[in-house]
Amino acid sequence: MRAAAAGEGRGRAVLTDADPYGTGRGLQTGRSSVSEGENKGHAKRGILAGLGLSSLRLRLVVVFGLVALTAAVSASGIAYWLNREAVLTRTQDAALNDFRQEMQNRAASLPVRPTQDELQTTAEQMAAGTAGYSVVLIGERDAGKPIVGASDPDSFAVDDVPKALRDAVGDKDHLFWVRTQRGSTPYLVGGTRIVGGGPTGYMFKSLEQERADLNSLAWSLGIATALALVGSALLAQAAATTVLRPVRRLGEAARQLGEGKLDTRLNVSGTDELAELSRTFNSAAESLEKQVADMSAREESSRRFVADMSHELRTPLTALTAVTEVLEDEQESLDPMVAPAVALVVSETRRLNDLVENLMEVTRFDAGTARLVLDEVDVADQVTACIDARAWLDAVELDAERGIVARLDPRRLDVILANLIGNALKHGGSPVRVSVHTDSGGAAGDELVIEVRDHGPGIPEDVLPHVFDRFYKASASRPRSEGSGLGLSIAMENALIHGGGISAANTTDGDGGAVFVLRLPRDASGITPAGGDRNGRGEAGDAQ
CATH class of the missing domain: 3.30.450 (Beta-Lactamase)
Structure with missing residues (x-):
């Protein structure tokens, strides 16, 4: 067996x-x-997902x-x-x-x-x-x-x-x-x-x-x-520190560059990818600094040119204005064939004079030399004086209580009102309604609010974002415009130097038309609006 x-x-x-x-x-x-x-057993591992790391x-x-x-x-x-x-x-x-x-x-x-x-x-x-x-x-x-x-x-x-x-x-x-x-x-x-x-x-x-x-x-x-996992975590920490330290320095340098410190540079050592990235950053920062310097030089040159040109034009304009005033006085006795030409010369000379004055005002804002000369004024009287001085009493409805007193620059308020009301009369047509009231819940505390409303066709939606831009004229929608395109820009500059602002919108009721809202602090003493004007140019000076 x-x-x-x-x-x-x-x-x-x-x-x-x-x-x-x-x-x-x-x-x-x-x-x-x-x-x-x-x-047969199978180990199932969870998948890390949706942690938002x-x-x-x-x-x-x-x-x-x-x-x-x-x-x-x-x-x-x-x-x-x-x-x-x-x-x-x-x-x-x-x-x-x-x-x-x-x-x-x-x-x-x-x-x-x-x-x-x-x-x-x-x-x-x-x-x-x-x-x-x-x-x-x-x-x-x-x-x-x-x-x-x-x-x-x-x-x-x-x-x-x-x-x-x-x-x-x-x-x-x-x-x-x-x-x-x-x-x-x-x-x-x-x-x-x-x-x-x-x-x-x-x-x-x-x-x-x-x-x-x-x-x-x-x-x-x-x-x-477990030891391998702990070791990998320590290795990851070391690797992260090695990688993130230059990345953190690069982020800090980029932040400083964004804040305007164009001379920011990184110390570069090594030949790896991070070092190459740092060199690229330094090269970009150097190029940006050079371009900004060139642009600043060109902008300063342009400002100086406009200022010099405006000053140089004032002398011949003064002579031209005097001549045109004489011609205007003698216009009725002139030959009928010559009178229209004389009227055109008078009109264009005045327009040129306004343009030069506006350019000089703009250069003062750009150079940061614009200053407030403050005084306590009755706002209702100030608005009435502005309307009366320009013979707009018949075309403007005023809703303003006497006794609203504000401490501001009367001349600059007059410039703002003249531009807003004149713009409403020119493009919106009469009647133009001006209302004055105060707002204690404004962004700057107790505010003066002046609304200028017309009854025209309103402002096209594509034009609204640009109404305060310099030299912007919506010629297609405003064919009657004969201005320089600086009036509303200067009005905004004068509002900003007070620490206020102007907004533009179309009315939503059945009457139609556009409405400009001016908001100014009732006391502009010591106000220095952040960033100067809306384009970051100029600063408001100390109240005088």
Whole structure:
């Protein structure tokens, strides 16, 4: 009699009933397994998403950590799997080979009809080896009358053998094995039978020591993974510090450059990408400084030219004005063919004189030399005087209570009112309504509010954003405009120097028309509006 599949290594088939290590091994031929009722575990990792990480340092730490965690977990998993297979394969090969050899040497020497004592003695002899497993031998005393001999009946009996293994051993003459678990302890169970009617043997070996060794390995790999994660975080911090320090310096330099410090430069060292970026920044800052200096020089030259030109024009204009006044007085006695030309000369001379005065006023604002000369005035009287001086009493409706006193520059208020009312009469048509009231909830505290409303067609929406721009004239929508395009700009400049402002809009009621709202603080003493005028040019001087 011989042991089944002697000399075939571990045997030709493996049957798995339950695998305490989660390998999912099943019925195998040679060293390959076919799964039967297995449960294969898969580790599921959460994905960091939607965290809104706004810090570059935090993002670097997270990325480094994820990379390190992925690499460490992958390496640890592979190492654990390979070591697990090696440990279990070595243990089960040793036990199964020893069991096969014992079946060949001892069980095969039993008679075909062994006695209970013979089976018991042989089972004890087979389990006495160094492999450390228990043995159960099943024979037949007579046909259909099985007898059992167990080396340790208290720890291993026939009922402890999985049914699938008993079925496989009963059908084949090869060595079969399966890993199972009883309670919390994993076991290796193998079985075979003697060809020709000999006994059938089963071995039962505990894998508790192997599981303890593998648990120790798992803990070691876990600790290594944690250390790798901590190391990656420290490395990410170091890398972030190295990368972010020049980025922070670059951001600070860009902020200073944006604040107007055009001489800001970065110290450059090294040849990496950040150093190249710093060189590019320095080059851009140098170019920007040069361009701004050139633009400032050209702007200053233009301002000086306008100022000089305005001053130079005043002398001949004074002479022209005197001549035109004489011609205007003598206009009725002139030849009818010459009178229209004289009227045109008088009109254009006055317009040229206004233009020169406006240009000089603009240059004062641009140069920052415009100053307030403050006085306490009754606003109603001031508005009435402005209207009366220009003979607009018949075309303007005034709604202003006497007794509203404000401390401001009367001349500049007159310029503002003249431009706003004149603009309304020219482009909107009469009647023009001027209303005066105060507002204690204004942005500057107690405010003076003057509204100038006309009843014309209103201001086109595409023109509204530009009504206070210099030299802007919406000729397509305002064909009657003969102004220079500086009136509303000068009005805004005078409002800003008081610390106030002017807004323009179209009325929403059924009457139509445009409305300009002037807001000034009732006391402009000591007011210096931030940024000078609306274009950042000029500053309001101290109140005098």
